[in-house]
Amino acid sequence: MHWRVSLSALSLAAGAFAKHYAIMDNDWYTAGFVPYLIALDGDIDVLALASDTANSWQPQVALHAVATLEAGNLSCIPVYPGATWPLINTPERFQAWETTHGKLPWEGAFAPENATAEAAGNDPTSGDPNRIVKAAFKEGFPKGRPNNSTSAANFMVEMVHKYPGQVSIYSAGALTNVALAVRMDPEFASLAKQLVIMGGYVDLNMLEATGSIMLADYQSDINLMIDPEASKIALTADFPNITIAGNVANQVFPTQKFVDEVKTADNAYAQLFAKYYDLSFPFWDETAAALMVDPTIATNQTSVYLDVDTSYGSPNYGNIHVYQKALAPGGIREVNYVFEVDAKRLTERIKHSLMHPKACADLE
Ligand SMILES: *[C@@H]1O[C@H](CO)[C@@H](O)[C@H](O)[C@H]1NC(C)=O
Numbered sequence: 001m002h003w004r005v006s007l008s009a010l011s012l013a014a015g016a017f018a019k020h021y022a023i024m025d026n027d028w029y030t031a032g033f034v035p036y037l038i039a040l041d042g043d044i045d046v047l048a049l050a051s052d053t054a055n056s057w058q059p060q061v062a063l064h065a066v067a068t069l070e071a072g073n074l075s076c077i078p079v080y081p082g083a084t085w086p087l088i089n090t091p092e093r094f095q096a097w098e099t100t101h102g103k104l105p106w107e108g109a110f111a112p113e114n115a116t117a118e119a120a121g122n123d124p125t126s127g128d129p130n131r132i133v134k135a136a137f138k139e140g141f142p143k144g145r146p147n148n149s150t151s152a153a154n155f156m157v158e159m160v161h162k163y164p165g166q167v168s169i170y171s172a173g174a175l176t177n178v179a180l181a182v183r184m185d186p187e188f189a190s191l192a193k194q195l196v197i198m199g200g201y202v203d204l205n206m207l208e209a210t211g212s213i214m215l216a217d218y219q220s221d222i223n224l225m226i227d228p229e230a231s232k233i234a235l236t237a238d239f240p241n242i243t244i245a246g247n248v249a250n251q252v253f254p255t256q257k258f259v260d261e262v263k264t265a266d267n268a269y270a271q272l273f274a275k276y277y278d279l280s281f282p283f284w285d286e287t288a289a290a291l292m293v294d295p296t297i298a299t300n301q302t303s304v305y306l307d308v309d310t311s312y313g314s315p316n317y318g319n320i321h322v323y324q325k326a327l328a329p330g331g332i333r334e335v336n337y338v339f340e341v342d343a344k345r346l347t348e349r350i351k352h353s354l355m356h357p358k359a360c361a362d363l364e
C-alpha cells in the first residue's frame with residue numbers, strides 16, 4: 001500500500017512544519033505585555049489578544065491590550081473583546097460570599113469601588129463595568145479600539161476550525177471566554193492544540209493562615225475565583241492537553257538586577273517594564289506564557305485529575321481539587337500540573353523577549 005506510506009509521510013512533514021498559533025486571553029494592564037512578547041519571541045503566531053474581567057473590568061483591560069500593543073508597533077495583532085460579566089458571579093454576590101467565608105487579600109475586579117484609588121491611576125473595580133479610567137493608562141491612552149466585529153469566544157471558535165490542532169489557548173485571567181467557546185461549539189476544545197492557564201493553586205491553605213498577608217495574596221487565585229463556573233467548564237473540556245501554571249507561578253520573581261539589565265535596552269517595552277513592573281510579585285503570567293512556548297522548562301510536573309469547586313457555600317468556591325485516576329469522580333479529566341520550572345531558562349526567556357521585542361515589521 002504505497003500510497004498510505006506517502007500520505008503519512010506527508011502529514012508527518014506537515015506536522016513538523018505546522019505553525020504554532022495562540023490566542024492570548026488576559027486581564028491586560030500597563031505592564032502586562034510580557035506574555036505576548038514571550039510568545040512572539042518563541043515564534044508563536046499570536047492571532048489575537050482577548051480581554052476578560054479578572055483584575056479589572058473587561059472594557060478597561062481590552063483598552064490596555066490595544067494601548068500596550070500600540071506602544072511597541074504591534075497593532076497588527078487584533079484585540080477581540082471578551083465577556084464583561086462572569087457567567088453568574090457579580091461583585092455583590094462575591095462580597096456576600098466573603099462575609100461568610102473570609103476576605104480574599106486580592107479581590108480583583110470585585111474589590112469595592114474606590115474613587116481615590118482610581119484617581120491615583122488604579123484600574124476600576126466594582127461599580128459600572130463599562131466605565132473607563134483614563135488615569136490608569138500609564139502606557140498612554142490608545143488611539144485604536146478593540147475590534148468589535150466579533151467576540152473573543154467566537155474568534156477562538158473560528159480559529160480552531162481554521163487551524164485545527166495548531167491553536168494554543170492561553171488564559172491568564174478569568175476563563176469566561178474559554179468556557180463560552182466550549183459551550184458554543186462542542187468541537188472547540190478538541191480542535192485546539194492545548195489550553196495553558198495561570199492559576200489553580202493547591203495545598204497552600206496552612207501558608208495562607210501562618211504566612212503574611214502578602215503570601216496569602218500570592219495565592220488568592222482570583223483568575224479562577226472570579227468565575228468559578230467558567231473555570232470548571234474550561235478545565236473539564238476535552239482539550240488535547242491542559243497545562244496548569246498554579247503553584248509554579250509563584251516560584252520566580254523579578255529582581256532589581258534583572259530590571260537594571262532590561263532597562264539598558266532602548267525600546268518602549270523594556271522602559272515600560274522598568275518603570276511599572278511591580279517587583280513584589282512573581283512572574284505569574286510570564287511563567288504560563290513560557291510554558292506554552294517551551295514546555296521543557298518544566299522540571300517537575302505531574303498528571304492529575306482536576307476539578308473546580310463550584311459550590312457557593314464552600315470556602316473553596318472557585319478553587320481546584322485534584323485526584324488520582326482511581327479516585328476521580330466522573331466528568332473531569334487529566335491535566336498537566338507544573339510544580340517547578342528551570343528558573344534560569346525562564347528568566348532568560350523573559351529577558352530576551354523584553355530586550356529584543358518583536359514588532360509588526362518582524363512578523364511578515
Ligand atoms: C514604530 O514604527 C514607527 C514607524 O515605522 C517608527 O518610527 C518607530 O520607531 C517604531 N517604534 C518602535 C518602538 O518600534
Ligand SMILES: *[C@@H]1O[C@H](CO)[C@@H](O)[C@H](O)[C@H]1NC(C)=O
Nearest residue numbers: 112114115116117118120122
Ligand atoms: C482606596 O484607595 C486608597 C488609595 O489607594 C486607599 O488608601 C484606601 O485605603 C482605599 N479605601 C478603601 C476603603 O479600601
Ligand SMILES: *[C@@H]1O[C@H](CO)[C@@H](O)[C@H](O)[C@H]1NC(C)=O
Nearest residue numbers: 078146147148149150151155
Ligand atoms: C476586525 O476583525 C474582522 C475579522 O473578525 C476583520 O475582517 C476586520 O477587518 C477587522 N477590522 C478592523 C478594523 O481591523
Ligand SMILES: *[C@@H]1O[C@H](CO)[C@@H](O)[C@H](O)[C@H]1NC(C)=O
Nearest residue numbers: 081144145146147148149150
Ligand atoms: C464598534 O466599533 C466601531 C468603531 O470603533 C464603533 O463605531 C461602533 O460603535 C462599535 N460598536 C459597538 C457595538 O460597540
Ligand SMILES: *[C@@H]1O[C@H](CO)[C@@H](O)[C@H](O)[C@H]1NC(C)=O
Nearest residue numbers: 240241242243295296334336
Ligand atoms: C501535555 O503537555 C505536556 C507539556 O508538553 C506534556 O509533558 C504532557 O505529557 C502532555 N500530556 C498529554 C496527556 O499529552
Ligand SMILES: *[C@@H]1O[C@H](CO)[C@@H](O)[C@H](O)[C@H]1NC(C)=O
Nearest residue numbers: 247299300301302338339340
Ligand atoms: C515535585 O514537586 C512535588 C510537589 O512539590 C514534590 O512533592 C516532589 O518531591 C517533587 N519532585 C521532585 C523530583 O523534585
